[in-house]
Amino acid sequence: MIHLQNIEKVYRTDTIETRALNHISLDVAKGEFLSIMGPSGCGKSTLLNIMGLLDEPSGGELKIDEQKTDHLSDKELARFRNKKIGFIFQSYHLINDLKVLDNVELPLLYRSSTARERKGLAATALEKVGLSNRMKHFPTQLSGGQKQRVAIARAIVGRPEIILADEPTGNLDSAMGNEIMEILIGLNRNEGTTIVMVTHDEQMARRTHRLVRLFDGAQVG
Template sequence: MALIELNNITKCYKVGQIQVNALNGIDLSIENGEFVSIMGPSGSGKSTLLNIIGCLDQPTTGTYKLGDKNVEKVSDWQLSDIRNRSIGFVFQSFHLLPGLTALENVELPLIYRGILGKERRKRAIEALESLDLGDRINHLPTQLSGGQQQRVAIARAIVGNPSVILADEPTGALDSKSSVNIMSIFQKLNKNMGITIVQVTHEENVAHYGHKIFRLLDGKIEKIELLDEQLLAID
């Protein structure tokens, strides 16, 4: 069953008097439980596509169905609710609030849901402990390595039990060892918890941790590449 279904999606921007077509008729289907990568050269539409999938932006034309919701038809506040309840985000630059501890950063999505303190803290600690960060819950981001900060960001993404994790260059700011660790975590979340993962990456080795690669060029899907099951095995 498709969790994400995009049909004839276009996205146009006006830059002065010039119209820029960022996406040109995207048809894309991602099944529940898939781990896919989106690749393409700079300007191919990768980030625009991820923003639309993540309900951070809306298409100019076309339809987008996330689960049983027709996303292109909902209001801004409904989009915000979908983001909070159905989608976990992981970014290249982590996007942790510097004045908050690891625990407090992970609690944030639950605050927006109105979950009370005791239950919120319990869930956040469990998410951090699942990523071997139980001894770092009271550390500020500046007291953590890059790999640890990204694990905090992943804990924040999974604490609300999302249907899908969207990752924008999740290893772009990490060294090779930390990158392998983060991708192993994604594999485990996908295999053991059934979380659908969609990542944008420019790194071929990172893309090959998943099941499928969508290759974009000039705002269109040029090629869909199927990968061998568990081509890069979980440690």
């Protein structure tokens, strides 16, 4: 489902060159639940952003669902990403002046569906994460775990085949972290969603199918 071959990422400023990823080759199968671990700064978010088409690699080949993406225009890329991929950011990235339901509906705005259909799908996604009773709240009125669940609802509302999650349990206590993990495991098992999750938690990683470790931008082990 995700194919990376010799992926490199170099960040350049006037004076400094940072090699964030060094020849990463990795295939994630359809329906697989993969976790990525490694010390701070080793390139985990960079790798996830490249898989999620939020950032371009400096070299190497990337295919999502057999399709090369480097020739796509920004508009085509946005459409492709919007259809295929749900991204869960560590810092939630919710819009504070929009109600929970409207936040979750956002990815659907690019599609040709009616407002009524969009609201229905958003409500269903919120139900899946157990937040039906918070649809009219604003993000600032929610706990961290609830915000993370809204972020998950937004990531799954368009029924993407791939979910990329950057430390989805990083800011949460272990009970709430477990709940989030259960939701992800359920999506993987019941809907066959391919998931790549960055985590600092060995226990969470053990509950996935496979673990990839990064160190200084390279795969180890």
